[in-house]
Amino acid sequence: SQTIHQWPATLVQPVGSPLSLECTVEGTSNPNLYWYRQAAGRGLQLLFYSVGIGQISSEVPQNLSASRPQDRQFILSSKKLLLSDSGFYLCAWSVLAGGDEQYFGPGTRLTVT
């Protein structure tokens, strides 16, 4: 069966510090991968999605970036965090050539102070 991991689970970082969140998927090959941010009262915001290694599409301009160095690894980064980057970050995967249902990881709660 497929599983998705995210780490760290929680993170408290000062403004201006760098960020690296990691997501890995097990039990599937060539998945679509997604990064979302969920802020209170604002729903799920798609940040990036990837259909393959090195292929990243950005949905929202911001100071975040994403990379996919391996088929089942997806990384979210920032060089300098802003207060507005606080939120709950979720990674998800879907079958590349299948239906559109997505499966979410446990999330990382980021607080920028």
Place this chain on the structure above:
Amino acid sequence: QKEVEQDPGPLSVPEGAIVSLNCTYSNSAFQYFMWYRQYSRKGPELLMYTYSSGNKEDGRFTAQVDKSSKYISLFIRDSQPSDSATYLCAMSARGSQGNLIFGKGTKLSVKP
């Protein structure tokens, strides 16, 4: 007009009640419809997935899609305190590469 509208609640019901959760949408290209359940401080969990008008049942859960009215519903029968969570609807269009459009979620509380 937002693409997907979902009443945020909160919705509070007694244990055993039938719960109805709803979303409306404006994009007639949407063909795939999902319901997710999200417990506090956890990732969303896929509950139901459907791509056709009509009803789909899974245990105590029934998903209903009315494409002509651009309206989807999730019914929960015999609700339990463990059903207390936020429920998110999501939908996508054919060929969208899995780019889902989510509702903002309805927070449900089932009281014992």
